[in-house]
Amino acid sequence: MIEAILANIAKDFRIEFRRRFAVNVALSFAAITTLAVSLTAGGARLETRTHALLFWIIIFFSAMNGLSHVFTREEEEGTALFLRTTSPELAVFTAKLVFNMAVMAVIAAAVVPLYVFFLNVEIASPGRFALVACAGSAAIASSTTALGAIVARAGGRGSLFTIISFPVVLPPLWVSIKATQSSIAGGGAAQSIVFLLAFSGALVAVSYMLFGHIWIEE
Amino acid sequence: MAITRLVHVFMPAAIVMAFVYAPAAEVLGETSRLLYFHVPLAWVSVMAFAVSGIASVAFLAGSKGRFPAAETTFHNSATLGTFSALLATATGSVWAKLMWGSYWNWDPRETSIVILLLIYFAYFSLRSALAGKASRGRLSAAYLVIAMTVMPFFVFVIPRVFRSLHPDPVINPGMKILLEPEMKLALIVSAAAFSLLYFHLLRITNRVSKIQAAMEDLSDE
Numbered sequence: 233m234i235e236a237i238l239a240n241i242a243k244d245f246r247i248e249f250r251r252r253f254a255v256n257v258a259l260s261f262a263a264i265t266t267l268a269v270s271l272t273a274g275g276a277r278l279e280t281r282t283h284a285l286l287f288w289i290i291i292f293f294s295a296m297n298g299l300s301h302v303f304t305r306e307e308e309e310g311t312a313l314f315l316r317t318t319s320p321e322l323a324v325f326t327a328k329l330v331f332n333m334a335v336m337a338v339i340a341a342a343v344v345p346l347y348v349f350f351l352n353v354e355i356a357s358p359g360r361f362a363l364v365a366c367a368g369s370a371a372i373a374s375s376t377t378a379l380g381a382i383v384a385r386a387g388g389r390g391s392l393f394t395i396i397s398f399p400v401v402l403p404p405l406w407v408s409i410k411a412t413q414s415s416i417a418g419g420g421a422a423q424s425i426v427f428l429l430a431f432s433g434a435l436v437a438v439s440y441m442l443f444g445h446i447w448i449e450e
Numbered sequence: 451m452a453i454t455r456l457v458h459v460f461m462p463a464a465i466v467m468a469f470v471y472a473p474a475a476e477v478l479g480e481t482s483r484l485l486y487f488h489v490p491l492a493w494v495s496v497m498a499f500a501v502s503g504i505a506s507v508a509f510l511a512g513s514k515g516r517f518p519a520a521e522t523t524f525h526n527s528a529t530l531g532t533f534s535a536l537l538a539t540a541t542g543s544v545w546a547k548l549m550w551g552s553y554w555n556w557d558p559r560e561t562s563i564v565i566l567l568l569i570y571f572a573y574f575s576l577r578s579a580l581a582g583k584a585s586r587g588r589l590s591a592a593y594l595v596i597a598m599t600v601m602p603f604f605v606f607v608i609p610r611v612f613r614s615l616h617p618d619p620v621i622n623p624g625m626k627i628l629l630e631p632e633m634k635l636a637l638i639v640s641a642a643a644f645s646l647l648y649f650h651l652l653r654i655t656n657r658v659s660k661i662q663a664a665m666e667d668l669s670d671e
Contacts, residue, residue: 378596382589386579395575399568400596403603431603438599442592445510449585 236319240327244302248331253305255338258298262343265290270350278351284412287347288405291369293394294339299376300393302328302335303384312384316449325443329377329436336369356418360411364421367428368408374432375400378439381446404431457650460643464490464636472636484545486636490644491538492559495566498531498648503598506591519656521587522663524594525577526655530648532570539563558608565604569597 248254269286278286306312315324344365347353355361376397383393404427411424468486475482502524509520542560543553554560576593580586629637 375596375600378592382576382593385585385589386576386583392575392579396572396593399565399572400600402565402568403600403607406607427603427606434599434603435596438596442510442595445588446592 233320233323236323237326240315240319240323241330244327244331245334247305254298254301254335257301258294258335258339259342261297262290262294262339263346265293266343266346266350273351275352280413280416281409283347283351283353283416284409286351287343287412288368288409290347291339291343291365292372292401292405294343295336295369295372295376296394296397298335298339299332299373300380300383302331302377303380307384307387313449316447321444321447322440324447325377325381325440328380329374329439332373332377332380333370336373337366340365340369353416355416357415357421360415360421363425364408364411364415364428367425367432368404368411371404371408371428371432371435372401374439375404375435378435378442378446381443385446400435404428407431453646453650453653457643457646460639460646464640464643467636467639472633473630475633478549481545481548482633484541485633486640488538488541488545489637490641491534491541492563493641494644494648495531495535495538495563497645498527498534499566499569499598499601501652502527502531502594506594506598509587509591510595519660521591522656522659523652524591526652526659528570528573528594529655530651532567532574534644534648535563535567535570539567561608562604573597 269290306315344362348355376393379397379400380393383396386392407424407427411421411428414424415421464486468483472483472486474480475485505517505520505524505527508517509524511517512520539560542563546555546557546560547553573590573593577586577590580589583589
């Protein structure tokens, strides 16, 4: 099983490294939206709450542009059937989850400096801010990976991924916004980080249980 | 059949009790009669979501046809849940305008019903995107199970994000209905009537779905 997981992870990263589609689209979207916010704000000083809101809205929509790609690519290129017959479903899901976590890490790593630079944010607790960004991004990736598989089976149509992901991602999004606001102002965020990790764990566990039903053809 | 008869008894009783038997509340006045329709509708929308979730689990667990009615049950329950959530929102908004001065206030319970509606709308969008596919039942059931897993997290999050305007006498941490005895009885009868109506409609819609499936099979032959 571990060999199958590692082989799938290596395959997904190799394909992405060749084309860089998911990461390029997500990063371009993140850069455009951050610049758009900065340009339209026109140098105005925003409240910490507004900063937290805008930061997570940019992360959420950037993620929506990149996360479903790992499954839709398999369906579009006709490799899904091959993958179903050669790899155990748990290996496929684990690899896709690791890949999506990596995509989210790249998005967060790009959005944080861009946002801080262009919107002139002074963060009182940079360590806590970074931890919240990591935990929130992990929660988004772990809750939407199985949904990406569902959308890929539905033909990967337009904004369906965003529509079905939004109600599921709302709890970590709210908590991340609150914790980001608190970390910008210099407050604590430990309880929120625990919540985000618990949410990620619960959603990953349920996704593992459901993935067989989503992935396997009857 | 028993459910149908019970609906015929409980529904008129609930309407009569709401308008005649129960007294008007002291501060809220005659508008308090909305309570006997708004609260049961909100209750039914949550119950329909729970039934949808349980039927989805049953559908996925018994994939070899152990629960043949599970797919129609979770879909029809979601449809009925959407209607009751919309009606609960409408009655709640009217009451909010009268009591709090605006139709929408982002109170925790208003937020909860919006999230429930968002889940239902997302489910129907997914369902329509999967039209004609053999995997439609499995994929939509999987989505409902994921959505049901997320619901307990909202209980933790929403009260910390939004401040409540809803009155404590009806909804409070002690889980007790702190109303006058007549009002309490009218509310219980109304909740029972709406619950029975939900199960009655679910049974009818399940039968309609079964007939539609049989007709589709006949036309295919």
